[in-house]
Amino acid sequence: MDSERVRPGRRLGVMGGTFDPIHHGHLVAASEVQAYFDLDEVIFVPTGQPWQKLDREVSPPEDRYLMTVIATASNPRFSVSRVDIDRPGPTYTIDTLRDLARLYPDAELFFITGADALAQILTWRDVDEMFKLAQFVGCTRPGYSSQELPLDKLPMDRITLLEVPALAISSTECRQRVAKGNPTWYLVPDGIVQYIAKRDLYTNH
Ligand SMILES: Nc1ncnc2c1ncn2[C@@H]1O[C@H](COP(=O)(O)OP(=O)(O)OP(=O)(O)O)[C@@H](O)[C@H]1O
Numbered sequence: 728m729d730s731e732r733v734r735p736g737r738r739l740g741v742m743g744g745t746f747d748p749i750h751h752g753h754l755v756a757a758s759e760v761q762a763y764f765d766l767d768e769v770i771f772v773p774t775g776q777p778w779q780k781l782d783r784e785v786s787p788p789e790d791r792y793l794m795t796v797i798a799t800a801s802n803p804r805f806s807v808s809r810v811d812i813d814r815p816g817p818t819y820t821i822d823t824l825r826d827l828a829r830l831y832p833d834a835e836l837f838f839i840t841g842a843d844a845l846a847q848i849l850t851w852r853d854v855d856e857m858f859k860l861a862q863f864v865g866c867t868r869p870g871y872s873s874q875e876l877p878l879d880k881l882p883m884d885r886i887t888l889l890e891v892p893a894l895a896i897s898s899t900e901c902r903q904r905v906a907k908g909n910p911t912w913y914l915v916p917d918g919i920v921q922y923i924a925k926r927d928l929y930t931n932h
């Protein structure tokens with residue numbers, strides 16, 4: 728489970744996200760990128776404090792971390808890192824990549840995003856340095872056209888756009904469904920439905 732056991736010199740995917748909750752859209756995107764780039768492992772990295780989501784209530788990091796562990800446990804090529812939740816202050820991908828580059832000095836890093844996140848990437852901290860530390864993969868996502876990407880401003884030699892099976896699922900919709908008493912079965916893994924109920928998450932959204 729612990730990504731810190733991964734040997735160096737490997738091709739590592741990095742799937743960053745708030746994962747509040749993790750859903751099948753995240754898992755399918757990570758699995759597709761793993762296969763396409765023949766990655767040894769995809770490390771899921773739940774955010775500590777997602778600074779661009781401060782306008783909403785975000786579940787405690789430990790809940791989001793545990794849900795990520797539960798959802799990825801059955802895939803031997805998936806693991807979860809605590810680097811972002813253990814770092815105090817707002818979460819910046821530049822810090823995530825620096826930490827992982829320190830932990831795995833010989834690894835080649837592939838940071839995985841959806842098309843919506845990629846469209847905003849120029850607002851992230853230290854983007855020039857970030858693109859030096861990892862290649863980026865922008866996965867297609869229903870509702871977000873790659874034509875909205877600022878292609879002329881992005882370093883496309885460091886970015887691959889990848890078409891993945893279209894799953895119109897968002898964490899927002901999952902939270903809203905729980906709040907309204909609607910099911911989330913099959914949008915999220917079974918263990919996540921159970922974790923949400925056990926911890927009484929999202930009932931007041
Ligand atoms: N259905 C999906 N298909 C492809 N990529 C996705 C999908 N859902 C999320 N992603 C990507 O996964 C990463 C983490 O997403 P995040 O945890 O913010 O989930 P979200 O569903 O976008 O959450 P929210 O609805 O709360 O904003 C982002 O790069 C996002 O673009």
Ligand SMILES: O=C(O)c1ccc[n+]([C@@H]2O[C@H](COP(=O)([O-])O)[C@@H](O)[C@H]2O)c1
Nearest residue numbers: 743744745777779818819820821851852
């Ligand atoms: O580095 C930044 O400034 C930055 C700004 C917004 C999002 N990110 C990262 O993008 C990933 C997806 O974030 P989110 O908020 O869409 O769940 C996650 O790893 C975040 O840390 C990073």
